[in-house]
Amino acid sequence: MENNYDVIIVGGGAAGLYGAINMPADCRVLLICKQELMLCNSALAQGGIAGVYDSPEDSVELHEHDTMIAGGFKNNPESLHILTTHAAHEIETLLSYGVDFDRTPDGGFHRTLEGGHSRHRIFHHKDTTGAEIVEKLIQKVQTLSNVTVLEYAMMTGMQKTNTGFSVQVMQKQGFMVCNCHFMLLATGGIGRVYGFTTNSKIATGDGIAFAYENGAEIRNLHLVQFHPTAFNNNQARECLLISEAVRGEGAYLLNCRKERFMQRYDDRLELAPRDVVSRSIILESRATGSDQFYLDIFHKDPEFVKNRFPMIYEKVLEQGYDITKEPIPIFPCQHYLMGGIQVNLHSETTVPRLYAAGECAHTGVHGNNRLASNSLLEALVFARQAALDIAEKMPSVQSGYDEAVFPAAADAKPLPVGLRTEIRQIMQSSFFVIPDQEKLLAGFERIQEIRSQLVSQNYQLDANYVEAKSLATIAYIILKEVI
Template sequence: MKFKEYDVIIVGTGVSGLYAALNLDSSMQILMLSKRELTLCNSALAQGGVAAVMDTSNDNYELHIKDTLIAGGYKNNIDNVRILVEQGPKDVKNLLNYGVDFDRKQDGSIDLTLEGGHCRHRIAHHKDSTGFEIVTSLIEGVKKLSNVTILENTHLLGLTKRGDDFLFDVLHEGKHSYYTTKNTILATGGIGRVYDYTTNSAIATGDGIQFAYNMGADIQHLSYVQFHPTAFADHENRECFLVSEAVRGEGAYLLNCNKERFMHKYEPERKELAPRDVVSKDMMKEQKETGSDKFYLDISYKDPEFIKNRFPMIYNKVLEKGYDMTKEPIPIYPCQHYLMGGIGVNGHGATNVKGLYAAGECAHTGVHGINRLASNSLLEALVFSRLIAEDINKNNTHRELGTLEADYPSPDGKPLPKGIRTEIRHIMQRSYFVVPDYVEAAKDIKRVTELKNLLDNGGFEVTPDYIEAKSLTTVAYIILSEVVAEGKEKGII
């Protein structure tokens, strides 16, 4: 088989992948693989904004670091937190060079808002669709680069390491194509589709984590899963619309089934502005106390025009669902949202596999600890993808590119049995939602192990459905293995 050679191959076209491409040396030939259209990614769904110390007269690095550590339960990698916070502002400012349109104050300065867990106004935003604004701006920047080739609607079916070379088998426009590189950046996003309900996009199936795991990369703290407290309560759809943290930052109240505020009982000082994991767990306590899973978010006491102008996307989305947030509370409920664990990397985004890097949600830099602080995700995506690019630039040898010939296994095989992905989602929703159910996890890990062995050794045809089933099952296996180990340490199982 002939493999076309590139200097760098980037898997994923969210903020991490795009920003890495923009920071790589223009002399290098780069291939970017997008599972679907370029704008379908978790980055584009980010509403709140990007956190950074932009107003040094009212904010400083130490305060941002402290907020990040508190939210993360002090389980953060402090060295990487410092990198994140201290280098972040220059990357946020650099977004302006790509045309990112942050909201402005009357004096022309960037309008910084407040979100849960932050002690200062430090969130730069574009209305309530910051991620989409950044992604679309960076896409335009990347498209201007003559050294970058982008393949959309491309499924990664195989990624293996042979010596110093990574071998790629991708399905593009119904045909298999083969590529090779010595530098691979995985920017494949999260794992949301391992749950019945998630705020994540359809592509978030943990593919990059599965491929890295099977190449021997360290996978760290995959059970560090964040459940956002204010997803729109719509159990008719697997993908739940997120009602941004920024709504609470602007003063929205959390209400129980009786339309009464309750956070003061659990968090008398921070109330609605407590970190996400705290709020989600407190909602579970309130559910137990009231016997109802009905919760609401209410900002209707604010000026209607302010709400419409500050949150135009959210306003229109919930209006489509039959609720006017300027006049009434809207139904919300916790939902899987983000992964803090992932492919283990150092301060330059490098894994323990030579030439393999990971950035964004699929990576574990350790900056988030056990719970991500609001709007630190886009910041992490920017800072560490740039550092990856700098590391590759520094080590680039400017060699001649051509083709590599190598044997590669046939993708042919048996049809994939139906229902595996659905079963995995049900298992994860049952075993680990907000608070792990250790006893249930100990039962379910046996079935997940069976499914993993089946997919690994069953001789199935390698298709996009097969890869997603294998990815979800691998992710579930790693998460539940960690949960069961924790349950044994606590003497619960």
């Protein structure tokens, strides 16, 4: 297999795939992902993708304003403007790839509403928008002769060289080193640093950790979003998300007495932004002394609910609840990361020629809290920004590829069991919706110990070790920012 490429993209979710699609046709691209392509957060997205496209009653200014309100006006206005003004282009492109957004009976788009949006502007494919988009992006990538895709290929090492970067890639058959002039990190979120998350198992923050080790600036990693309505099945570490769109279609939040309570916390009731709703649930749980909360949409027409949310209906039914007949148990859990690898408006990090896009990047569009359905859009818009910038810089890059050495240590031992669990427990107990000040310092000290143990000891280089080191690094940066 060829080892040298113009660009290596690490990650095959919305950002990685769309980045590959938008690279120039003469740019040789290697795209790697550590599991199969469909196993990523992008494919889990339910609610949809926000954007102003062909909508006379909406405007880019309103989309920006809603995003600013949700973000506490801490958003970067320049990157936000790029996000909202490019939305129409990306939605049109998705349509051209055959993405099947739901339609109204008269043939128009069925745009749904989610918390914090002042207009119906969420394009969706039933409640499985992410899977629909990823499938169509994969089909498009498969038509591109300049893009090589490797599934089950994990980045286990990354080093800057004089000519770009060397990436150590672990596959079933062993390790290899690939070199490139440009790199795009599109490795997604960090959900697995928490005990309970909606994120898929790939979300261990690897790209952020490698960028940090290579000297890239990481910003606002403590801006973690907790989704208010994850299905509350106490055993599952990966929680089923009950999309915000369910509240958008009229669902109520109920406390342990099965009473609505949001009127005590925010005028926008169930459709307040996520951070507000999550905090309200935690405060209400303190007031009532109970962690039992419910989402109730059974006052709506059962046929409408089944057709609008077929996946949620089926999955919840498998767990013994019928959403058309009864309220279902919910509770907040980790969902999204607003912070990440700091990038400029072209998605370049503070390390020249190292780019980042999607959930691992910090573009600043979300401010303190992401507005629902803005992240698929961000992944597409800023992956394309990276591709456009790389296309511009490619001709001026000197030819040739240096290759870094990734030393293999002899007599390495397996990773001790329990370190990953301990990291998750520390994060869940000290830095959940309302941080526990008393636990933060002790948690940080223990995370520091775990991290230096992982770095200094001679452990076998495998997925378990790389992910544990990433989780420790992510927890370390988050807690360091807040203590």
